[in-house]
Amino acid sequence: MPDEHEIGDLIKLQEYESINIESFKNKGVDYMFTLDSDIVGLQEHIQEFGPIFRQAFVLYISGKWSEAWIPLCRCLELWEEDGPSIAMQQFMALYQFHTPPSWDNFRDIDEKINYLELRDQIEETLKARKA
Numbered sequence: 001m002p003d004e005h006e007i008g009d010l011i012k013l014q015e016y017e018s019i020n021i022e023s024f025k026n027k028g029v030d031y032m033f034t035l036d037s038d039i040v041g042l043q044e045h046i047q048e049f050g051p052i053f054r055q056a057f058v059l060y061i062s063g064k065w066s067e068a069w070i071p072l073c074r075c076l077e078l079w080e081e082d083g084p085s086i087a088m089q090q091f092m093a094l095y096q097f098h099t100p101p102s103w104d105n106f107r108d109i110d111e112k113i114n115y116l117e118l119r120d121q122i123e124e125t126l127k128a129r130k131a
Helices: 029-035 037-046 049-061 065-078 083-094 115-130
Strands: none
Touching (some): 049 083, 065 083, 083 115
16 A cells, blocks of 8 residues: 555556546546456456356346346356345246246336245245256
């Protein structure tokens, strides 16, 4: 850490030392995801995960639930406790990975689903799907 560093300030990656970040700061925080060594370091483990998750999510919202299975499984191999991947997989399992006719490319997250009551059905569907 540089001697003049103040907590909360950007610590630039060495390859960006010559870049003046002031012009980036006016564009919002996006610059930090490229220039800040802490944020870049924290994201190293998800570099492979991000594109695979995006693929799974696009398939999910497009109603191609059967196709979403493989990238979702890969996401959970890379990050087994990823809540969004688990939630999508469990929700699709409720429908045996067949998109319901009422699917409008999203689900109402306020919809009350008692996953505890449906746990056995979900686990059974997921086990069968993995086999």
